[in-house]
Amino acid sequence: MPTVSRRGFLKLGAAGTGAVALGGLGFDLVQARGVAQQLRIQGAREAHSVCPYCAVGCSLVAYTSRQPDGSVKLLQIEGDPDSPVNEGRLCPKGATAMQLATSARRVAQPLHRPAGATEWQPISWDSALDRIAANIKRSRDATFVTQDANGNTVNRCEGIAFAGGAAYSNEEGYIATKVMRALGVVHLEQQARV
Numbered sequence: 451m452p453t454v455s456r457r458g459f460l461k462l463g464a465a466g467t468g469a470v471a472l473g474g475l476g477f478d479l480v481q482a483r484g485v486a487q488q489l490r491i492q493g494a495r496e497a498h499s500v501c502p503y504c505a506v507g508c509s510l511v512a513y514t515s516r517q518p519d520g521s522v523k524l525l526q527i528e529g530d531p532d533s534p535v536n537e538g539r540l541c542p543k544g545a546t547a548m549q550l551a552t553s554a555r556r557v558a559q560p561l562h563r564p565a566g567a568t569e570w571q572p573i574s575w576d577s578a579l580d581r582i583a584a585n586i587k588r589s590r591d592a593t594f595v596t597q598d599a600n601g602n603t604v605n606r607c608e609g610i611a612f613a614g615g616a617a618y619s620n621e622e623g624y625i626a627t628k629v630m631r632a633l634g635v636v637h638l639e640q641q642a643r644v
């Protein structure tokens with residue numbers, strides 16, 4: 451019995467061929483119906499989003515379905531064919547966007563590796579934020595420069611660098627930049643440019 455790929459099935463359907471013609475092609479309608487029922491996105495809700503990985507901003511279509519327990523399951527993410535930016539395409543990185551939500555390797559809580567340790571240890575968000583705040587304060591106090599070598603007033607912190615994430619929204623990027631500038635940090639970079 452011939453096997454039918456999803457792409458092949460859709461092509462045949464789009465060509466408007468009838469049952470007789472399909473039969474003439476050796477096409478098994480029972481099998482085709484089974485293929486249609488197996489489509490992962492059958493009956494799914496469609497939502498539009500933007501790839502978070504870089505500044506190109508490719509558009510995505512995310513398919514979700516409501517589960518019997520009320521939860522929402524992400525079924526598939528693919529390029530949006532209606533987008534003038536990417537016209538349905540995604541680069542290899544963007545094509546893995548679904549794993550941002552579903553990967554078993556996704557880090558879901560702060561981890562800390564103490565000096566000399568070989569393993570990462572889970573810590574609470576409160577502990578992580580307290581530790582980050584304490585380290586920023588200590589580094590800023592130790593490296594803040596009020597004047598450069600020529601006596602010019604600069605008031606900058608040279609001991610801290612900040613890298614923003616490409617998943618930032620405009621507003622998150624704005625507030626992060628403002629906070630860093632307020633601390634005197636001059637080494638600002640963005641992951642999307644790296």
Ligand code: SF4
Binds near residue numbers: 505507508542543
């Ligand atoms: S990472 Fe790839 S898919 Fe995502 S916005 Fe950039 S070019 Fe597009």
